[in-house]
Amino acid sequence: MPLDNLCGRAAFLFEEIDFDVDQIVGVKNIKLKDPDELAQVAMQGYDPDFAAKVQPGDLLIGNENFGYGHPHYPPMIAMRRLGISGVIAESFSPGYWRGEIAMGFPQVACPGILGLVSRWDELEVDWAQGEVRNHTTGKALPFEPLSDGDRTMLENGGLIGYLHARDEETAE
Amino acid sequence: MGATIAEKILARAAGRERVRAGEEIKARPDFVIAYDFPGYTDVIFRQMKEDFGIDKVIDPERFALFIDHMVPAVTPQEEELHQVTRDWGAEQGVPVYERKGIGHQVAAELGYATPGAFVVHFDGHISQLGTYGALAIGVRRHLLEAFVKERIQIKVPQTTRVDLTGRLRPGVMARDVFHHIVRVLGPSACRFQVLEIGGEALQHISLEGRQTITCLAMFTGAITAIINPDEASLDYALPRARIALDPVSSDPDADYAAVHEIDLSDLEPIVVIPPSPANTRNLSDVAGTEVQVGYLGSCASGRVEDLRMAAEVLRGRQVKPGFQLHVVPTSQEIMRQAAEEGLITDLIASGAFVTSSSCDYCFGRMGVMSAGQRAVSTGTLNVRGRMGSPDSEIFIVNAAAVAASAIEGKIADPRPYL
Numbered sequence: 001m002p003l004d005n006l007c008g009r010a011a012f013l014f015e016e017i018d019f020d021v022d023q024i025v026g027v028k029n030i031k032l033k034d035p036d037e038l039a040q041v042a043m044q045g046y047d048p049d050f051a052a053k054v055q056p057g058d059l060l061i062g063n064e065n066f067g068y069g070h071p072h073y074p075p076m077i078a079m080r081r082l083g084i085s086g087v088i089a090e091s092f093s094p095g096y097w098r099g100e101i102a103m104g105f106p107q108v109a110c111p112g113i114l115g116l117v118s119r120w121d122e123l124e125v126d127w128a129q130g131e132v133r134n135h136t137t138g139k140a141l142p143f144e145p146l147s148d149g150d151r152t153m154l155e156n157g158g159l160i161g162y163l164h165a166r167d168e169e170t171a172e
Numbered sequence: 173m174g175a176t177i178a179e180k181i182l183a184r185a186a187g188r189e190r191v192r193a194g195e196e197i198k199a200r201p202d203f204v205i206a207y208d209f210p211g212y213t214d215v216i217f218r219q220m221k222e223d224f225g226i227d228k229v230i231d232p233e234r235f236a237l238f239i240d241h242m243v244p245a246v247t248p249q250e251e252e253l254h255q256v257t258r259d260w261g262a263e264q265g266v267p268v269y270e271r272k273g274i275g276h277q278v279a280a281e282l283g284y285a286t287p288g289a290f291v292v293h294f295d296g297h298i299s300q301l302g303t304y305g306a307l308a309i310g311v312r313r314h315l316l317e318a319f320v321k322e323r324i325q326i327k328v329p330q331t332t333r334v335d336l337t338g339r340l341r342p343g344v345m346a347r348d349v350f351h352h353i354v355r356v357l358g359p360s361a362c363r364f365q366v367l368e369i370g371g372e373a374l375q376h377i378s379l380e381g382r383q384t385i386t387c388l389a390m391f392t393g394a395i396t397a398i399i400n401p402d403e404a405s406l407d408y409a410l411p412r413a414r415i416a417l418d419p420v421s422s423d424p425d426a427d428y429a430a431v432h433e434i435d436l437s438d439l440e441p442i443v444v445i446p447p448s449p450a451n452t453r454n455l456s457d458v459a460g461t462e463v464q465v466g467y468l469g470s471c472a473s474g475r476v477e478d479l480r481m482a483a484e485v486l487r488g489r490q491v492k493p494g495f496q497l498h499v500v501p502t503s504q505e506i507m508r509q510a511a512e513e514g515l516i517t518d519l520i521a522s523g524a525f526v527t528s529s530s531c532d533y534c535f536g537r538m539g540v541m542s543a544g545q546r547a548v549s550t551g552t553l554n555v556r557g558r559m560g561s562p563d564s565e566i567f568i569v570n571a572a573a574v575a576a577s578a579i580e581g582k583i584a585d586p587r588p589y590l
Contacts, residue, residue, distance in 0.1 A: 018359050018450050019550045024530060027557030065360035065393060069449065069555050073211075094395050095296060099312045148196050149325040159313060160223055163320055167224075 001155055005126035006086045006106060008057030010117045012046065014089075018068040021096060024075035031074075038078035054082050059125075061117055062089030067096020076100055086125065088113050088132055088143070101150050104158030108132065110143035174423025176331040178366040178399055180308040181420060185290040186323075193330040195426070198323035202289040202415060204229075205298060206315060207238040207275045208257040212294050216316050217260050224320045228264060231322075235266040236284060238275030241531045257302075273503025273529035276300050276387065276471040281505055282434065283412035287419035289402045292318050297471050297552060300387035302398035303379060304409035305419050307366070309396045329395055330429040331422075332362045335371030338437030341589035345481065345570040346381030347473055347550060348390045348442045355442070355452035356434055363393035365429055366424065370400060373436050379408055379476040387472045391449040441585060444568035447556045455573060458583050465547035466578045467559070467570050468524075469500030470534045473550035478571035479510045483518040485575035485589040491523030492581040497574070498539045499526045524578070536560050548577040 022030055023060075029041045043050035060079065066089035076087075086106035090113055100107055108125055110132050117123065121136035125143070133140040146154070153162040175183070175190065183191040185199035193253050206213050220226045229235055237257055245251040255272070261268035272278045279285060287305035293297060296310030309326075311317075317324045334353060367389045374382065382399055389397035398420040399405065410419075443458050445451040468474060468482055479501060491497045501507035501520050507529060510516050519526055532538040534551040540560030541547060547559055547566050554566040569577070572586030579589070 018448060020448065022555065027555070027562040030557070065363065068359060068393075070553055070558075091360065091363060093360070093393060095312060095390060097364075098314060102313045104236070147327050149327065159316060160219065163224065163317060166321060166325075 002089055003127045003151070003155055003164050005127060006057070006059060008059045008085055008123060009055065010061050010119055010121045010123055011054045011058035011084065012043070012050065012060045013114065013117065013119055014066065015054065015063055015114065017063045018065045020069040021067050021071050021075045022069065025078055029074070030072050033074070035077050035081040036115055039081040042075065042078035042082065051082055054084065056083035057085045058083060059123055061113055062087055063114060063149070064090040065093050066091070067093040071096040071099060073080045073099060073103070076105055080105060088123070088125065090114060101153050102159040104154060104161070106154055108143050110141055112141050116141050173427050174425040176366070176368065176426040176428070177305065177400055177420055177422045178307050178368070179328060181288055181290050182326065182328050184288070189488065191328045193328050195328045198325050198327060199290055200323045201282050201292045201555060202234060202286065202417070203291045203316050204235045204315070204318040205238070205275065205279055205284060205291060205293045207240050207295070208253055210253055212313070212315070213237070214253060214256055216230055216319050217256065219316055220319050226320055228234055229266065231320055232265040235264070236279065237261050237266060237268045238278060239268060239270040239274065240275045241535070242537065243271060243530045243532065261574055271504070271528070273501070274471045274531055277383070277475070277502045278508045279508070280304065280383065281412070281503060283409070283414040285409055286417055287406060287409050287417055288417035289415065292324065297391040299389040299396040300383040300471065302396055303382040304405045305398065305401035305421070307396060307398055310390070318354045328335055328477040329364060329366050331368050331426070332394070333368045333370060333431045334426045335431070335433045336369065336373035337371050337433060338373055338435045339376055340436050340439065343572055343585070343590050344439050344441055345572065346377055346384040347570040348439055349377070349436060350367045350385045351442045351444050351568065352436070352439055353434060353451040354391055354450060355394055357432060359373040359391060359450035360393040361430070362389070365394050367392055367394035367397040368399070369397060371433070374399065374402070378477055379404060380477050383475070384472050395412040397544040437488055441573050441587070443583065444554055445565060449553055449555070455569060455583065455585055459568065459585055461546065461567070462581060463546045463548050463567065463577055463583055464495060464581070465534050465539070465541055465545060466495065466497040467500070467539065467549040467551055468574045469498065469502065470551045471502060472552050473532070473571055474500055474502035474506070476506055476509050476513070478550065479506070479519070480513070481572040481586070482575035483515040485572050485586050486522035486524065486579065487518050489522055489579050489589070491578045495578050495580040495581050496539065497524045497526045498533050500533050501529050503529050514584050521576045548574045548583060550574055
């Protein structure tokens with residue numbers, strides 16, 4: 001099944017290079033498991049009204065090497081619960097990338113994205129065209145194509161679906 | 173154009189003559205390694221059966237489980253997790269190594285660092301098996317793939333080569349070398365790549381020191397690090413290798429994404445300033461900063477040469493009253509050797525608190541700090557809250573500097589003590 005385009009607003013721009021995503025929920029909350037609790041504590045250090053402002057489908061924007069450090073899963077569990085549909089960043093740290101793609105959470109490596117986007121601009125990630133379009137400004141930028149493995153993983157909703165899809169392979 | 177060692181290892185694991193960086197292949201891991209941890213192993217064991225209907229892993233001799241976190245258990249739930257692991261290993265015919273030390277180190281001792289092998293783990297610090305010419309990659313939850321499929325899908329990574337030149341000065345250690353590499357290349361220079369370490373300086377860096385360097389590869393953005401086998405690494409690794417493989421090395425005309433030369437001659441002891449593993453500075457920049465806790469241990473550091481250096485600094489001296497110095501040898505085998513050399517006696521005599529090997533001091537499960545406290549540490553990481561309160565701080569330094577700082581109660585250059 002082809003991926004649906006991501007359509008939403010730029011809900012937040014993380015301009016810090018080498019951004020450690022654990023900061024989104026705060027280290028003291030990193031052991032929380034409940035998505036609702038995580039959603040309540042998310043972004044308190046950045047925009048305390050974030051949960052009220054965000055809408056389903058909105059996107060996060062990141063700088064270079066987004067997800068550096070020892071990334072944990074709770075920050076993006078919180079973001080998905082708030083309706084965030086994906087992350088577009090200048091580039092990603094591999095551990096973070098691998099972890100979130102395995103969760104079926106779209107990640108888009110788009111060099112130049114911070115220069116393309118202001119907060120709350122309306123964006124679209126067009127998988128077929130391979131570009132991020134800013135509907136607010138009319139500008140667009142190509143993004144780095146997903147690997148076959150990563151695309152299959154997203155198309156199947158994450159690691160479990162991907163591995164089931166592999167069950168259908170004829171020759172192992 | 174020749175091939176890198178990473179390409180050669182993945183070509184063999186994929187049953188192919190040749191693979192090139194950028195290709196997506198299906199490769200059969202020679203070893204699948206994990207430590208038990210909630211959300212990883214327990215979930216994988218359950219998913220394997222419930223989601224995929226698989227009762228047995230393929231070729232269980234490829235698998236190894238370690239119990240090194242939450243050792244010893246402090247809650248019944250932790251002990252239950254360990255029991256699940258023991259039971260699963262017994263049922264599957266998979267060895268479970270318990271209380272032998274930190275798994276990444278014990279894996280090398282037990283021969284899982286077979287030169288030429290392709291190894292996966294969920295934890296990225298397994299990269300240290302690259303010291304012996306194995307390609308060992310941490311894949312987070314993708315590890316499930318290795319439990320339910322014989323082959324895992326992987327994109328053949330590019331390689332960045334770093335040639336180290338020059339000799340380290342006294343008091344400067346492999347730990348400083350790694351963080352200097354981050355300082356020179358930046359924390360994202362090797363994103364999604366293999367960091368291949370070479371150069372004549374390696375002749376003067378012990379296998380233990382090389383494990384320190386390769387262990388921390390992730391902080392350059394790399395998915396692992398590797399060193400082409402040499403006499404020293406083969407002498408260690410081949411007699412204990414668990415499978416018969418031909419060691420491989422990069423061709424002289426291999427295609428690298430980048431090649432860097434880094435001279436170590438003038439390197440000084442470094443410090444990594446909290447809260448990011450990217451903040452490498454010279455230790456002298458923060459010398460004198462008050463610290464209350466010292467941690468010498470982890471899968472990165474805590475080996476015999478680290479303990480030797482700490483003992484040399486501390487011998488005949490005393491840890492400052494009130495300062496907590498935790499010394500946690502990386503494995504029981506290392507602790508045994510340190511005891512034989514008299515290092516443990518020296519460390520205890522100077523006031524160090526020496527404990528059996530465990531991961532627990534590194535990730536804030538034991539020896540935790542309260543708000544406002546600061547540590548000097550050879551742990552893997554200095555992010556907020558890693559060793560206790562989110563309002564405590566961790567300064568990463570080499571083992572000798574942990575010892576010197578323990579004497580002064582301040583971040584201290586070890587060289588005057590050597």
